[in-house]
Amino acid sequence: MSVRTEDRDGVLVITINRPQARNAVNAEVAQGIAAAVRRLDSEGSLAVGVLTGAGGNFSAGMDLKAFLAGESPSVPGNGFGGLTEATVRKPLVAAVDGWALGGGFELALSCDLIVAAEDARFGLPEVSRGLVAGAGGVIRLPQRLPHHLAMELLLTGDPLPAGRAAEFGLVNRIVPSGQSTVDAAIELAQRVRRNAPLALAAVKQIVRASQGVDDATAFTAQRELTASLASSEDVREGARAFAEKRTPVWKGR
Structure with a gap:
């Protein structure tokens, strides 16, 4: 193989x-x-x-x-x-x-x-x-x-x-x-x-989308890519885990 x-x-x-x-x-x-x-x-x-x-x-x-x-x-x-x-x-x-x-x-x-x-x-x-x-x-x-x-x-x-x-x-x-x-x-x-899978994927998407473009275009792309991230279960889990001083349990959704 x-x-x-x-x-x-x-x-x-x-x-x-x-x-x-x-x-x-x-x-x-x-x-x-x-x-x-x-x-x-x-x-x-x-x-x-x-x-x-x-x-x-x-x-x-x-x-x-x-x-x-x-x-x-x-x-x-x-x-x-x-x-x-x-x-x-x-x-x-x-x-x-x-x-x-x-x-x-x-x-x-x-x-x-x-x-x-x-x-x-x-x-x-x-x-x-x-x-x-x-x-x-x-x-x-x-x-x-x-x-x-x-x-x-x-x-x-x-x-x-x-x-x-x-x-x-x-x-x-x-x-x-x-x-x-x-x-x-x-x-x-x-x-x-250790970090949230949706956030990791979003970072990669934003980096790709922002290469070779001006700041305004890059921020527009970032807003579009992170809109769904802000309402994800993982974002709420990250906040709860921080408040409760524990390790987050990510669901990828």
């Missing part, structure tokens, strides 16, 4: 399982990731997803051999790897070991949070192959890094060490060598999971 899933106490761990190919993305991987994020969004017991790779690497990107054989590494509506153009309602954390190259880096950029091993490397080498990082790299990287650093990576194809990525806020947590990035990602995911 090229993509494994495991429910870790409400956190769905999604593992690209092609270590012999450095977890390169072929059609089976793309379909597997797409199915996993559909499961994440559809099952009420799941709150957060963690995307990782088996065998010491996150992903080397597109499987060129599979591509030349006629396989598509994309899923209609979801984009490359079944993820880069998908609208995933629940939060996603990337747990990155080793290399996240090309489409692998773009998969990580599609996640909301990134946890990386201290020796992890990120890179978009597409220009060295006559291509561009068209699965979100050219679009998202300049939004996440200072302009000139993003352009250096895009124009040279040189890799970015995890430590430097963390300095610029691209990585949320650095995990020391020998420790599990998945465990650290699950710990962060569980911190996110």
